[in-house]
Amino acid sequence: MEVAAREMLQRIDGAARAASGGTPVRLTAFVNREAAGGGWGPGVEEVVVPVNATDRKQWVWGEQRHLPPLAARAGCDVVHSLGSTAPLWGSFARVTTIHDLNYKLVPDAHFGVRGKVMGVLVPSAARRSHRIVVDAASTRDDLFEHLGTPREKVDVVPLGVSPRPAVTPRDERELRAELELGERRILLSVSAKRPHKNLLALIEAFAGLPAADRPVLVLPGYPTEHEAELRSRAAALSVADDVRFPAWLSTEDLEGLYAAADVFVFPSRYEGFGLPVLEAMARGVPVATSGVSSLGEVAGDAALQFSPDSVDDIRGAIARLLADGALRERLRAAGVARAAEFTWERTAALTFAAYERVLRDRG
Structure with missing residues (x-):
């Protein structure tokens, strides 16, 4: 998910300019303490949410309690949550990427209580978000079948494949x-x-x-x-x-x-x-x-x-x-x-189209 966030933030502005004839978009990255100072891309403002992301309770609390007022203060029109869960309130348009339904379809994917937490947060995000982004059409079908999410609310946005690292492979x-x-x-x-x-x-x-x-x-x-x-x-x-x-x-x-x-x-x-x-x-x-x-x-x-x-x-x-x-x-x-065929430029363009769609739908 961090790879997707970094690759997208590098390219969303270009996708916005291409879609709007040159008009830029203002980007804000809301990050936890561990990810702060990570260089999220040129022109991207960083706002640190005061939580320790290695503590699941703090992570949830930060998303539900701290993020909405921080996003309002930053003047965000759209908040895109990239990790299958999302803030359940706020005056901004809410877009959530739900990568999978592991917690429901393969519950042994999560150790400990995480599966139970995801079992509450993911369906809530699917209901309360204005649009949902998924990586594959099969996940859109899963959302419809298991959570009742209308297919027309879901945008399929395949991920990209990052270039090979600029390293010399081990002999x-x-x-x-x-x-x-x-x-x-x-x-x-x-x-x-x-x-x-x-x-x-x-x-x-x-x-x-x-x-x-x-x-x-x-x-x-x-x-x-x-x-x-x-x-x-x-x-x-x-x-x-x-x-x-x-x-x-x-x-x-x-x-x-x-x-x-x-x-x-x-x-x-x-x-x-x-x-x-x-x-x-x-x-x-x-x-x-x-x-x-x-x-x-x-x-x-x-x-x-x-x-x-x-x-x-x-x-x-x-x-x-x-x-x-x-x-x-x-x-x-x-x-x-x-x-x-799977480029991050394509991912960014389809993601920005989802932003435009949610803003148009909300008037």
Whole structure:
């Protein structure tokens, strides 16, 4: 969400000028103490909301109590909340980006009480906001089906894919030595280690590949409570020596993994957008992904799609990609072209159109 905020703020003024024949827009970023001084873009005024964002109670309190008067004092015509929740009052037009309905459709995505909090705040934001922005049409359908949000109130605004970081990828030989990858082929999956990401099914599918030709499975990402279950499953299936769980990786290391990977696989059961799929495509890695929720919508025919509920289907897609060099090359090219369609300039233009629409609707 912070990436989206930064990329959007860099481009909204340009989108406004293009839409209005040169008229600029005044931008104010309301940020917490931790994000203060972050350089949100040229001409963007920063207002610090006096809360500690690492404390969920303070975060909610800041949004509901502090933000409305601060926005009124700043003279905001539109307040756009980017994190699926929003202030429920204020004289300004309220636009909210709801990225997904994880709390309802895959409740194991949230640890602790966060799911219960989101179960109150997200429906409230959907009701009280004047317009809703979603990353994919599938989320618009979810809002209608599960919250009763009218489809005509919702704007579909796909996210963009950020340019590759201006870093030199880690040398492959060094990376292989450090992560103990040997000379084997690399199957890469970059996602949070949470149950709905379906990594247990991926490990089961991986364990069924022929041992003689089995690649090494690399699952980078910050440690979570779920990682112990993943490690246990790999051990029970006798593939613990074939799976790597690197935690935090430098940008150079991650780019090195993308460069060395033979296949990228993303088996999630539900996503509001599925940015990791596009990030892998942009780097020319052949992708196999779930075809559910937004993932099939985002990937199109530039990836091999499978059912996340079928271990055999996941295994079959991986095996097919590993065995078919021509298919890998086709998906490399198709993925790069597909990812190029998702630009932050397009995101900014569609977002500004939502602002214009809400102001027009309110007179």
